Amino acid sequence: MRYLLLGTTEALGPDGTPLPLGGARLRALLAALALRGGRAVPVGELVDDVYGDEPPLDAPAALQALVARLRRILGREAVEATPGPGYRLAAAPEDVDLYVFERRAAEAGARLDAGDPETAAALLRDALGLFRGPALADLPGPAGVRPEAQRLAALRRRVEADLRRGAVDGLVPELTALTAAHPYDEGFHAQLIRALRAEGRPADALAAYETARRTLADTLGTDPGPELTALHRDLLNPTTPPPPPALAAPAAHPRETPD
Structure with a gap:
């Protein structure tokens, strides 16, 4: 049996x-x-998870009836x-997609830290x-906050892996979104600036920094952090030229003509 929590809850035979x-x-x-x-x-925890702030009058009995239906x-x-008293699902962590995701994301992070962005990007995808x-869309309350934070962290790492391996095609539209x-x-703002710089677009990278700076200042009243500040400094005073944009291959070799 497999149990899916990263979306509407499902059980697979x-x-x-x-x-x-149902x-x-x-x-x-x-x-x-x-x-x-x-x-x-424990039964009390399950009642809170299943019924939220509106439990039935005899919540333990109602939960017992629900368990019978699930069985x-x-x-x-x-x-x-x-x-x-309480209940337990006879399942191992590898039977639940949430824990499979966490294991693969952790393995990918280790690969990225070890200098293997190719494998890390594949694992993260x-x-x-x-x-x-x-995640956990069927549970009331903030149950899905942690998995969503983990998803965003994995997404940042996947983009980082792509940047490190030079696979920038499609990154700018993705990071813009x-x-x-x-905001x-x-x-994400820093990665967008790096992707624009990798495409040979320093002016657009500067504009992206300014957008990030203005957003942070106008809404949160804060200045950009160290990573954005360092990127801005590098854009204003580049020590090495950014890589040129990829050139399209010629349609055919020119015909040789005699001198």
């Missing part, structure tokens, strides 16, 4: 076929159990009763591809 989970409460229960990666969860779908052995939508969606993220 041994052959990869999605199982019919309503939102059932998906929330499965998400709450799978999020613990096979650890026991009919997954199999009775899939959800175990534990002392406390694979890890980010596990997201089908907002990311800086618009996350206070200095990391």
Whole structure:
């Protein structure tokens, strides 16, 4: 069995076929159990995760009925009763896409730190591809905040890997969209400036810095941090010329003519 939390909660059977989970409460229960990666969860915590601020009058009994429905779908052995009382999903972390993502992202980070951006970029693309939508979308409250922060961190690292391996094609439009969606993220602004510089566009890189500086000053009342400041200084006083933009290959070799 596999359990998917990076989007709408899903359960996949041994052959990869999605199982019919039904309503939102059932998906929330499965998400709450799978999020613990096979650890026991007390009834009180599950009630909070499933019902939020509006629990039913007899919440433990309602939860027990919900567990019975989930067992009919997954199999009775899939959800175990534990002392406390509580329940446990019979699943290992590698059966849950959230933990698969975390493991692959950590491995990619180690590869990047070791100077292997090619492998890091491939691993990070694979890890980010596990997201089908907002993480833990079926749980109330801020449950998805941490996975979303992890997703953005992995995205920054993937862009960093692409920059280090010189794969800048398509980075400028992607980073332009990311800086618009996350205007206070200095990391994305710095990567956009670096991508523009790598394309041989120093004037556009300076304009991107100015946009970032103005956004931080007008909205947060702060100055750019050390990374943006250093990039700006390098753009104003380049020590080495930026790489020229890639040239298109000629359509055909010119015909040789006698002198």
